Amino acid sequence: MPHKIIEFHTRKRVIDIVPGFLVEMAAVPPSLPLNHEARRLYDDRSIDVPNVNGSLWIWVRHPKIKGWVAQVVFVAGDKSVLCDNFHIDYRYRCMGVAATLCDFAADYFELPVHPSYDDPTPKPQFGADRLKRSSS
Secondary structure, eight states: OOOOOOSOEEEEEEOSSSTTSEEEEEEEOTTOOTTOGGGGTOOGGGOOSOOSSOEEEEEEEOTTSSSOSEEEEEEEOSSOEEEEEEEEOGGGTTSSHHHHHHHHHHHHHTSOEESOSSOOOOHHHHHHHHHHHHHO
16 A cells, blocks of 8 residues: 655655755645645645655755755655656766665655656666666
């Protein structure tokens, strides 16, 4: 049975999700009230995929630089977790950040992660295909 987010909560300066980086995370339930103050930053109405078990909004920062290294929104449907939005700064690609975040989301929701709504290819194959393309 998938883990469903029931209450809104945040975690700041988490260091155990992506080793060597600082992570901020917000867990947003699918039924966040319209007047909830968190809607200013985490408005799940912007999510384009089925959102029945909630969403994780994650930001990754390198401890020695300003700005974000990665930003992602994972959305849990009935049978899988989808990446609604995923951005990694080009300087930090192919360093395992995306794979680590996908693994975290899969463990958190207890569901497999797919890279996008349109591409149901499982995450490990998605990553392997990207590495093949980048090395050619």
